[in-house]
Amino acid sequence: MQQAQEIQNKKEELSLSSFLDKLKFPLKVVEVIVLIFMIIIFIFPFIWMISTSLKTTQEAIQIPPSIIPSKIVIENYIQAWSSGPFLRYLGNSLFITLSVLVIQFIVMVPAAYAFSKIRFKGSNILFGIILIGLMVPSQITFLPIYMMMSKAELINTYVPLILPFMTSSFGIFLLRQNFMQISDEIIEAAKLDNSSDLKIMFKVMLPMAKPAVITFALFSFIYHWNNYFWP
Template structure:
């Protein structure tokens, strides 16, 4: 009986923090339904007197958001695919192969993760310019093809795979690709999905680097396109209802993705990678 009050306190704390995380999105959607005067009204109203649902259609028609969203989804998906493949292969080499300088090489990779991202922009820009990859999908994708975080995450997951399973597969004559696909991947599937989601969200929301290497509006990602909408159609913040409406439907693909993979996120956090 003494545990009941503690459980209620935990639930209340979780509800409070959950609401704190969701509230900005709810406020954004509600603000999209208000008039400009209602947004600046003090004290603010929780719900508009007359919801302006047409703001979503108006914002969508004012800019090529379909192209922006396609660019973000396409480039983010391609980056995720490449990062998953090369991170998994590199992690497999660090965990299952024995070669001289393995630990030193892994330490060097981790050290590069400590570098500020902005410090890599100038050399990366020069490299893309030399290969004529500026303002292209290829430049956006290839410049983000490697993930140190992915290598580290997959390495930690692969270390949890029982060695007995891998040794048994080798005795049976299984090759490296067979071990990865038939043993390691099913055992660490939650890690693959969790990293894919994290990487997709990160690249979908990426702003500074895509803005530096893209000039054509047809190549704009949703973050750059939303900024242009804020400057042009939003009149630098004078049309907040339209800006809020545009911000709301640009987040929609991520919400849909989260609904479908949320169980894998929880599994990836709680599971240690071992199967019975």
């Protein structure tokens, strides 16, 4: 009786497995269709942007709109490029964005290392003050900063575009949380090899927190590249 029951259970398992195998192909087809649909949704704005840039003014604003231009107008790009010193604009954006990014890491890495691995009096209070900075809207700070830079006669220079962003509360918080997950034994081993705190920060801690570093670098680069208000 027990043997018959085991045979019946095996038959049910085989039938269920066979049923699931038959479902694999239809499910895969559905998955591919959904992915293609999502790709079209994300790519369509870029296709529309390129298509519109090649249209005449009348065709660009006509209703109903057309995806494929009836006449390709390359002169649009020539006119846009000659309307201003775009190489200078590009150079300004790269210089300011990369300068901010480098200075932020120079400031944030020691701060995150101190808050995560060095015990000192008042560290929790100082870190709490940094977290408060996450809750302060930038609209509150831009006017006092502008007045400070104006009094220092730094308006129309690169300094006001870089100096106010030399650190980031979010960046310090993100790196601190990642540094805290790194074992203290690794730091002790590095100190036994006569490594200084500076070397430990940039040669040991920073490479081990690479995902957080890359994440913050992307966020910071995109934010400052697209920051049209502050300039």
